[in-house]
Amino acid sequence: MSNLTFFEGVLKASKVTGAIAPSGKALAEKITDMAELQDARVIVEFGTGTGAFTEVILRKKHPEAHFISFEVNPDFVKEARKRCPDAKIIEDSAENAGAHLKEAGFDHCDVIVSSLPWTCFDAELQDNILNSAYDIIRPGGRFLTFAYFMSPYMSNGKRFLRGKLPERFDNVVQSRHIWLNIPPCTVFIADKH
Numbered sequence: 001m002s003n004l005t006f007f008e009g010v011l012k013a014s015k016v017t018g019a020i021a022p023s024g025k026a027l028a029e030k031i032t033d034m035a036e037l038q039d040a041r042v043i044v045e046f047g048t049g050t051g052a053f054t055e056v057i058l059r060k061k062h063p064e065a066h067f068i069s070f071e072v073n074p075d076f077v078k079e080a081r082k083r084c085p086d087a088k089i090i091e092d093s094a095e096n097a098g099a100h101l102k103e104a105g106f107d108h109c110d111v112i113v114s115s116l117p118w119t120c121f122d123a124e125l126q127d128n129i130l131n132s133a134y135d136i137i138r139p140g141g142r143f144l145t146f147a148y149f150m151s152p153y154m155s156n157g158k159r160f161l162r163g164k165l166p167e168r169f170d171n172v173v174q175s176r177h178i179w180l181n182i183p184p185c186t187v188f189i190a191d192k193h
Helices: 003-012 025-034 052-060 074-083 094-103 123-136 155-168
Strands: 042-046 066-071 088-091 109-114 137-148 171-174 185-191
Touching: 025 052, 025 137, 025 185, 042 052, 042 094, 042 123, 052 066, 052 074, 066 074, 066 094, 074 088, 094 123, 109 123, 123 137, 123 155, 137 155, 155 185
Parallel strands: 042 066, 042 109, 066 088, 109 137
Antiparallel strands: 137 185, 171 185
């Protein structure tokens, strides 16, 4: 998918898509390394997009690990399924991840890798998705997401990063800036104890 086609998809779904370009390789490598995927047996992705993280998760995960990804934008789902035909990509909101996980035979997951645009979401949607994440992560599991360098200065980003995320998860650690991504960003790792 070209950047122009990606941007057209963003414009069509601006309330649920927050990127101006697909996530870069440096970010995909960094967030999946921090997720420690080789040790996970059930992996969930929130926000498949066009498959930038999905592709790397498939490469790094344990061969027997179960992997489910969620995306609401039908154009992105179509593109990601072409790019990653071996991935189970569900066209639904991450709010409903628990039901899909149970349908697949699992009560919990070990890790969630998220590329959702938290600054585009109102407080209720942030709550719903974070509650879903917290409910399905096993104790000792982790939730990873990222934020663009300007997100902490935007009201929705500030509410998410300084309030909602640390309210739910016991330990939230922030990586160094990833300057090679456009725009630059930071990864947040939240552990559930």
